[in-house]
Amino acid sequence: MNKQPKLQLKNVTKTFGTKVVLDCLNLSVETGSILSIVGPSGVGKTTLLRTILGLEKVDRGQFFLDGIAFTPQDHSQNNVGIVFQDYRLFPNLSVMDNLILAPVRVQKKSSIQAQQEAQNLLDLLQISEQAQQYPFQLSGGQKQRVAIARSLILRPKILCYDEPTSALDSQNRQQVANLLQQFQKLSMTQLVVTHDLDFARQVSDQMFELRSEQ
């Protein structure tokens, strides 16, 4: 069987003014794998992630999901989810309300259904006790789990993390590694932008090293 990669980028080029950041970049991510994007500072890791998320428009290139072309700027399918480095939780909403906001407002799910799904994710991520707390009451690791749950509730086909270990101590770092591996067993395809080479080597089964000449 000719199995298609979960995500494929073909000849993606991105410039800022005269600076070519991504030059005819090709990338393929297999279903259920964890791909780490590594490379020196300023090489274009975040830019690459932002193009996949549709937050940066590319100059040229194509994106495929399960072999079918897609436009990253079209967010209607929730193809790609993101856990930002600074989590970006809504400070004035409880954990539960952070999770159900988009399912209710954007996906038009009933509040009861969204709460049930949120509860299942909070259980999976072992933060159900924090459901009624506010972000300022959470530890860094707990905030990250809420951010992961908030992405997962939209059922993305690919989940991306931007520097997931940068704000964590070694114990929480290991917990994130365990979590990624747990999601991998559920066949989730995951992309990790990281400076943390040890973490990348520990969790990923594919490494993509961006070099300045790429």
Ligand SMILES: Nc1ncnc2c1ncn2[C@@H]1O[C@H](COP(=O)(O)OP(=O)(O)OP(=O)(O)O)[C@@H](O)[C@H]1O
């Ligand atoms: N909006 C923008 N306008 C102009 N130049 C930009 C913009 N965003 C990024 N760049 C430039 O593109 C290059 C790649 O930046 P990017 O943030 O993707 O690198 P990075 O590999 O993620 O770096 P770091 O590891 O330090 O976070 C840098 O030279 C940066 O200055």
